[in-house]
Every structure is written in structure tokens, then in C-alpha cells.
Amino acid sequence: MNFPTLSNIRAAHERIQPFIHRTPVLTSSAINEIAGCKIFFKCENFQKVGAFKARGAANAVLKLSPEQKSKGVATHSSGNHAAALARAASVAGIPSYIVMPSNAPEIKKKAVRGYGGEIVECEPTLQARETTLQEVVARTGATFIPPFDFWDVVEGQATCALELLEAQPDLDVVMAPVGGGGLLAGTALAVHNLNPKIEVIAGEPTGADDAFRSFQxxxxxxxEKTQTIADGLLTTVGRLPFAVIQEHVDSILLATDPQIVDAMRILFERMKLVVEPSGAVPLAALLANIERFAGKRIGIIISGGNVDLGKLPF
Amino acid sequence: MNFPTLSNIRAAHERIQPFIHRTPVLTSSAINEIAGCKIFFKCENFQKVGAFKARGAANAVLKLSPEQKSKGVATHSSGNHAAALARAASVAGIPSYIVMPSNAPEIKKKAVRGYGGEIVECEPTLQARETTLQEVVARTGATFIPPFDFWDVVEGQATCALELLEAQPDLDVVMAPVGGGGLLAGTALAVHNLNPKIEVIAGEPTGADDAFRSFQxxxxxxxEKTQTIADGLLTTVGRLPFAVIQEHVDSILLATDPQIVDAMRILFERMKLVVEPSGAVPLAALLANIERFAGKRIGIIISGGNVDLGKLPF
Structure with a gap:
């Protein structure tokens, strides 16, 4: 299997740079003291649409041919990829069709509509999502942009670790959360190609531990069943990301929901960052395995900050 | 009256730089769209101790003579200045004595103790605070570092606008909140000396509008009575800051508590920033006077992020 190369990733970065934020890398001596190591947080909660997903979606849209562009893009998602794709399409001046389950939170629908995306509702089952998407693609001729199991998206997500290592090259470990695996695979590719001595470690919720079990x-x-507050990490890892993860990820560490909520609270209180539960998973996994990281220099990607303030777990 | 000069401010910046964060300047296209202008947020909620107060306290402590240092520092405060002074003293390796009202929130006391500050409790009246402070100073020989009515502190707070204008020189307006006036006076001095064409505008809660009334x-x-959620801005403006404000501030705009809560919510939701109510006051004042800022480039100092997550107003 041909993975994206470093030059693919650099080209993606150049392509999307005008349309994304170069997010800051922040540190906290209070958290370093708690964790017993030095942590550099790459704040993708500050990214456009509030999550790293803006990167992959922008890269995929910008790589389309003029003919493909004229017919727009489509996807099924109830999360950050939906808003990210609608925004990328809007920036490129092309239509987007987003298949969303009828029970998707109103706030997510509003975000998609805010970027001019057309929402196509379906029953809240995976099968209904896929059938409805096929219908939309057949009707409009739009190109399907999958949320993670697609190299153009992985390439885009990889640009986040590229920026992290540009800002902070001397790291021992880089951590990212894993859901579908797009961010983790991109991170692993960027880190491995820039400096293979740096370990790549994922954080995953125990209540959706498919990547952990698959990796073993x-x-x-x-x-089979998921049960976690980290609602961005419910999907099973994709085929392409998994191939990268098997080759270039060093380990996957689990965190329980109480550990995730604790990490989220630490990020709010000590770093003044609004982080969604999924974005707190790597820190939670680190704190649950504190001896493993003692004295090291860790880069952590805070993947997103889209949380319903009315439903904070504290 | 001799105000601190630009070279005083630059010297303060050099003095405190090893002990403070150069906080990032962040933007949000969503907020720019809401506000109808371009806003550059200087994020002092990311500052050490979670507020700009770290700057003034560090400058005041570092300017002490060796003999003064040996006897430590003292202040009365139940807010961010308490933690900032305790931390500055701890960094300098000297004792600090913080007079706090007996009803001060436990979280504030914990912060002071965490930095090794010695808390001296008193009755929750201004008179008790002043008497107790005098006793502490008499007993220990510590130097009193006032929270705002003191040039060394004003000089330190001025370094925040210095960094803002280094990062973003081409501004039309710089905004800061006003309580005791240390941050606003420092901001006005830095801005006026670097570029007198830039307007300096303060935001103040209607429920503690002494600076507004005094300015008129x-x-x-x-x-006489204060009633606002912006608990960092309850004090009456100090004599020295007021002299600067009269000379170099262009106007003071008011914001009601509902406007402050709305602005705070916008900063949480759109910028993923944890901001205390006082830190949201300038944005609230801007949004309450939106036509005045139309199309302009505004720097806003987000003064702090120390908020009790259990008591968020949304």
C-alpha cells in the first residue's frame, strides 16, 4: 500500500494554508507538574470549525478537478467533518450535501447550514446514512469525501503534526486521539517521516476501544457497542488509517470516561482551553499511564473544542 | 505627575520576560462577522496565574532592593493580584503575606497557598483589610505591593499592550477592562507612546461604573455600591491610574451584566477560550456600541480566565 509521502504532506500544507489557522502550541507549568513531563499542546480547538477536520476537508476539496468541483461534494457525518466539509466547499465556492441522522444535535445542523451546506436528513442508522448518501451522489453527481478512510483527508490531517514539529522539533512522543484514525494516521506519517525517533502514541476511550483491540x-x-463521553471517537478505525497505524504507531493507550472528564477539567481550569471530550483523551491516557512518560517531552494534539456549554460534565 | 515612559516599560518587559508567558494574539472570523470589525484578542487568560496581574506583580517584586527582598512582600486582595504576588515572590525566593477576607473563595486561597504565600485572614471590610495589612507590615517588615495604585505595577501591566502592538502594530483601537485602572493605565501609556494615533477605549460594567463617572x-x-458579575472590576479606580486615564484614554464604554455574559459565551463558543466575566467586558462594551467600531481593527486585552467552572452563567 502506498502511503502519502512527506512531500505529499508538505504540498497539502501549502495548498490548505491560506484557508486554515496555524494554531498555537501552548504549555502549562501547572500541568507539567501534575504530569511529571513537559507537554506541548497543539491547539486544534482553535482551528477553523473548531477542529482539525478543517484540514483534511480543505485538502480533499482543493484537490478536486474543475469538473468535480462544479458538481460539489457530499458526505455523511453528524460531527466535525460535516461542518468542515461544508466550510471547505463554501471557501471553494462549490455546493455541499451533508447527510445527517434526523436526531443529530441542532447545533451541528446549524453549523453546516451556516457554511451554506445542504442538509439531507436520514434515519439514524448506518445503513440509512449510506443509502441516502448514494442517492444524493446519484442525483447530484457530487464527489463523496469520506471523513477519514481517504488519503486526501489523511494528508490534510497530517499537516497538524507537521506544524507541531516545526514549532517544537525536539519531542520524545507525539500523542493524538483515535476514532476513525484519520488524524492518528496523518500524525504518524508526518512524525515518522520527519523524525522516526519520535514515538507516536494514541489515546482512545475504553468505551470505544476498537483501535486498541485491532492494534493488538x-x-x-x-x-459492537460504544459507551463514552468522547462522542467524536465512536467510529471504528478505517482500513487505510489502520494500515498506517499498524506500521507507524507505537502504542494505543486507553482512558476511562472519568479520566477523560478529569483531563477536560484540567484543560479548562489550568490552560483556559475549551476542549471537547474527544480532545482531552490523549491527556487522559497520558495521566492514566504517568510513569511511562516521566521526564519526557510530549506533543499532544488537542483535536477540537466543539462542546455544548449547556452540557459540560462539571 | 511623572508617568512611566516607554523606556521604563521596555525595561519592565525585559525584567519580567523570563517569568511570564508571551501570550498569543488570536482572531476569529466568526466573531469578526458578528462584530463588523476585525478583532485581535491578546489572551492574558493564558498568562501565568491566569491573568495579566502576573506582569505587574513580577515587575514590582523584581525591582525591590536586596534588603527589601529579604523581608518579603505583602498585599490585601481576594483576587488575581493575591495569586500573582504570591507567585512573583515564590519565583524570587522571598516570602509573601496576603491579607484576604475570611469569606474569600476557597479556590483563591488555594492558589495563594499553592505558590507558598502566607494567608492572613481578616473581616470582610475594607477597613479590616487595611488595618490587618498595616499590622502584617509592622510585624514582618514586608514591602506593601498595592494591586494597581503603584507605578511599578502599572509599568508591568503596560508590557501586555507592548506585546500586542509588537504582534499587531496596525490597529485603530486598543481596548482593556477597567477596575482599579492598573491595566488600563498601563495599556494607555504603552499605546500612546508607541503610536498616539491608536485610540484607547475601556470597557466597564454598568454595575461598577466609577471610572465612567469619574472620567466624565x-x-x-x-x-457606593457595586452589583456585577465582573468580580475583578469592583474596586474604585486608583489615583495614579486615573491621572493616566484622564490624559491618554479616549473613552470608557459600559456593558450590562447580560451583555457581559453574552460576550463571555461568544468567547467560549466561538474562540474556545475560558474567560472570566471581567475579561469579557471589553468585547461586551464593543458589541453594545457596534456602530462605533464598524470596519476598524481592534486589539482587545482578555484580562483573565479564572472562573469557577461550577458557577458558569450558562
């Missing part, structure tokens, strides 16, 4: 087993073992 | 009257008119 050497084959994808889907989630 | 040309003399300090203390608050």
Missing part, C-alpha cells in the same frame, strides 16, 4: 489483534475488530 | 466628572467618584 493485527486486524480491524469493529466496535 | 474629571475627578474620582467612588463606587
Amino acid at each position: 489483534a493485527g486486524e480491524i475488530l469493529p466496535n | 466628572a474629571g475627578e474620582i467618584l467612588p463606587n
Whole structure:
């Protein structure tokens, strides 16, 4: 399998740079003291649409041919990828069709509409989502942009670790959360190609531990049931990201929901960052395995900050 | 009256730089759209101790003579200045004595103790605070570092606008909140000396509008009663800051508590920033006077992020 190369990733970065934020890397001596190591937080909660997803979606849209562009893009998502794709399409001046389950939170629908995306509702089952998406693509001729199982998206997500290592090259470990695996695979590719001595470690919720189990087993073992506050990480890891993860990720560490809420609270209180539960998972996994990181220099990607303030877990 | 000069401010910046964060300047296209202007947020909520107060306290402590240092520093405060002074003293390796009212929030006391400050409790009246402070100073020989009515502190707070204008020189307006006036006076001095064409505008809560009234009257008119969620801005403006404000501030705009809460919510939701109510006051004042800022480039100092997550107003 041909993975994206460093020059693919650099080209993606150049392509999307005008349309994304170069997010800051922040530190906190209070958190370093708690964690017993030095942590550099790459704040993708400050990214456009409030999450790293803006990167992959922008890269995929900008790589389309003029003919593809004229017919727009489509996806199914109830999360950050939906808003990210609608925004990328809007920036490129092309239509977007977003298939969303009828029970998706109003705030997510509002974000998509705010970027001019057309929402197509469906029953809240995976099968209904896929069928509805096929209908939309057949009707409009739009190009399907998957949320993670797609190299153009992985390439885009990889630009985040590229910026992190430009800002802070001397790291021992880089951590990212894993859901579908787009961010983790991109991170692993960027880090491995820039400096193979840096370990790449994922954080995953125990309540959606498919990547952890798949990584041990050497084959994808889907989630049968998920139960976690980290609602951005419910999907089973994708085929392409998993191939990268098997090759370039050093380990996947789990965090329980109480650990995730604690990490989220630490990020709010000590770093004054609004972080969604999924974005706090790597710090939670680090704090749950504190001896493993003692004295090291860790880069952590805070993946997003889209949280409903009325439903904070504290 | 001799105000601190630009070279005083630059010297203060050099003095305190090793002990403070150069906080980032962040933007949000969503907020720019809401506000109809371009806003550059200087994020002092990311500052050490979670507020700009770290700057003034560090400058005041570092300017002490060796003999003064040996006896430590003292102040009365139940807010960010308490933690800032305790931390500055701890960094300098000297004792600090913080007079706090007995009803001060436990979280504030914990912060002071965490930096090794010695808390001296008193009755929750201004008179008890002053008497207790005098006793502490008499007993220990510590130097009193006032929270705002003191040039060394004003000089330190001025370094925040210095950094803002280094990062973003081409501004039309710089905004800061006003309580005791240390930050506003420092901001006005830095901005006026670097570029007198830039307007300096303060935001103040209607429920503690002494600076607004004093500015109109040309003399300090203390608050008789205060009633606002912006608990960092309850004090009456100090004599030294007021002299600077009269000369170099262009106007003071008011914001009601509902406007402050709205602005705070916008900063949480759109910028993913944890901001205390006082830190949201300038944005609230801007949004309450939106036509005045139309199309302009505004720097806003977000003064702090120390908010009790259990008591968020949304």
C-alpha cells in the first residue's frame, strides 16, 4: 500500500494554508507538574470549525478537478467533518450535501447550514446514512469525501503534526486521539517521516476501544457497542488509517470516561482551553499511564473544542 | 505627575520576560462577522496565574532592593493580584503575606497557598483589610505591593499592550477592562507612546461604573455600591491610574451584566477560550456600541480566565 509521502504532506500544507489557522502550541507549568513531563499542546480547538477536520476537508476539496468541483461534494457525518466539509466547499465556492441522522444535535445542523451546506436528513442508522448518501451522489453527481478512510483527508490531517514539529522539533512522543484514525494516521506519517525517533502514541476511550483491540489483534475488530463521553471517537478505525497505524504507531493507550472528564477539567481550569471530550483523551491516557512518560517531552494534539456549554460534565 | 515612559516599560518587559508567558494574539472570523470589525484578542487568560496581574506583580517584586527582598512582600486582595504576588515572590525566593477576607473563595486561597504565600485572614471590610495589612507590615517588615495604585505595577501591566502592538502594530483601537485602572493605565501609556494615533477605549460594567463617572466628572467618584458579575472590576479606580486615564484614554464604554455574559459565551463558543466575566467586558462594551467600531481593527486585552467552572452563567 502506498502511503502519502512527506512531500505529499508538505504540498497539502501549502495548498490548505491560506484557508486554515496555524494554531498555537501552548504549555502549562501547572500541568507539567501534575504530569511529571513537559507537554506541548497543539491547539486544534482553535482551528477553523473548531477542529482539525478543517484540514483534511480543505485538502480533499482543493484537490478536486474543475469538473468535480462544479458538481460539489457530499458526505455523511453528524460531527466535525460535516461542518468542515461544508466550510471547505463554501471557501471553494462549490455546493455541499451533508447527510445527517434526523436526531443529530441542532447545533451541528446549524453549523453546516451556516457554511451554506445542504442538509439531507436520514434515519439514524448506518445503513440509512449510506443509502441516502448514494442517492444524493446519484442525483447530484457530487464527489463523496469520506471523513477519514481517504488519503486526501489523511494528508490534510497530517499537516497538524507537521506544524507541531516545526514549532517544537525536539519531542520524545507525539500523542493524538483515535476514532476513525484519520488524524492518528496523518500524525504518524508526518512524525515518522520527519523524525522516526519520535514515538507516536494514541489515546482512545475504553468505551470505544476498537483501535486498541485491532492494534493488538493485527486486524480491524469493529466496535459492537460504544459507551463514552468522547462522542467524536465512536467510529471504528478505517482500513487505510489502520494500515498506517499498524506500521507507524507505537502504542494505543486507553482512558476511562472519568479520566477523560478529569483531563477536560484540567484543560479548562489550568490552560483556559475549551476542549471537547474527544480532545482531552490523549491527556487522559497520558495521566492514566504517568510513569511511562516521566521526564519526557510530549506533543499532544488537542483535536477540537466543539462542546455544548449547556452540557459540560462539571 | 511623572508617568512611566516607554523606556521604563521596555525595561519592565525585559525584567519580567523570563517569568511570564508571551501570550498569543488570536482572531476569529466568526466573531469578526458578528462584530463588523476585525478583532485581535491578546489572551492574558493564558498568562501565568491566569491573568495579566502576573506582569505587574513580577515587575514590582523584581525591582525591590536586596534588603527589601529579604523581608518579603505583602498585599490585601481576594483576587488575581493575591495569586500573582504570591507567585512573583515564590519565583524570587522571598516570602509573601496576603491579607484576604475570611469569606474569600476557597479556590483563591488555594492558589495563594499553592505558590507558598502566607494567608492572613481578616473581616470582610475594607477597613479590616487595611488595618490587618498595616499590622502584617509592622510585624514582618514586608514591602506593601498595592494591586494597581503603584507605578511599578502599572509599568508591568503596560508590557501586555507592548506585546500586542509588537504582534499587531496596525490597529485603530486598543481596548482593556477597567477596575482599579492598573491595566488600563498601563495599556494607555504603552499605546500612546508607541503610536498616539491608536485610540484607547475601556470597557466597564454598568454595575461598577466609577471610572465612567469619574472620567466624565474629571475627578474620582467612588463606587457606593457595586452589583456585577465582573468580580475583578469592583474596586474604585486608583489615583495614579486615573491621572493616566484622564490624559491618554479616549473613552470608557459600559456593558450590562447580560451583555457581559453574552460576550463571555461568544468567547467560549466561538474562540474556545475560558474567560472570566471581567475579561469579557471589553468585547461586551464593543458589541453594545457596534456602530462605533464598524470596519476598524481592534486589539482587545482578555484580562483573565479564572472562573469557577461550577458557577458558569450558562
